Amino acid sequence: MTAVRSPGAGRAKGDLAVGDAEIKRVAPPPELINEMAKECWKTNSKILIKRNSYAQEDAILLLAYCNAFAMMLQCDQELAGTYWTESGQGGLKKHPLVNVRNDAISQLTRTGSLLGLNPMSRARMLSGGKSEDEENEFDEF
Numbered sequence: 001m002t003a004v005r006s007p008g009a010g011r012a013k014g015d016l017a018v019g020d021a022e023i024k025r026v027a028p029p030p031e032l033i034n035e036m037a038k039e040c041w042k043t044n045s046k047i048l049i050k051r052n053s054y055a056q057e058d059a060i061l062l063l064a065y066c067n068a069f070a071m072m073l074q075c076d077q078e079l080a081g082t083y084w085t086e087s088g089q090g091g092l093k094k095h096p097l098v099n100v101r102n103d104a105i106s107q108l109t110r111t112g113s114l115l116g117l118n119p120m121s122r123a124r125m126l127s128g129g130k131s132e133d134e135e136n137e138f139d140e141f
Helices: 035-050 056-079 096-115 119-127
Strands: 084-086 092-094
Touching (some): 096 119
């Protein structure tokens, strides 16, 4: 008879470190599009390193996140409340930068989730995938 191992048996509970503990600081890469992206990099890399959730292979995701953040801010500045433009027929149409801004926000959402930079993904990472409300029937034993 073969033994059946229960899923998750022996898995470390809580505090799942997915990063490289040896990394203490990461210099901003030259591919960042502007100073806002560099500030975003500095802030978020410190957060990820402090949580021990930054590994070198995450650099491309953090780069995409920071550039998307800078692009969103740049679109906001250029739009300055002007979300509509006049079409060739004289009617109103959505300003093209609104679509660029929306794409940047979508990229921020996706990459931020992968990096654990939003509340839901952070809670998932810290709980090891188990929600606080979820009970295991064997917890009392």
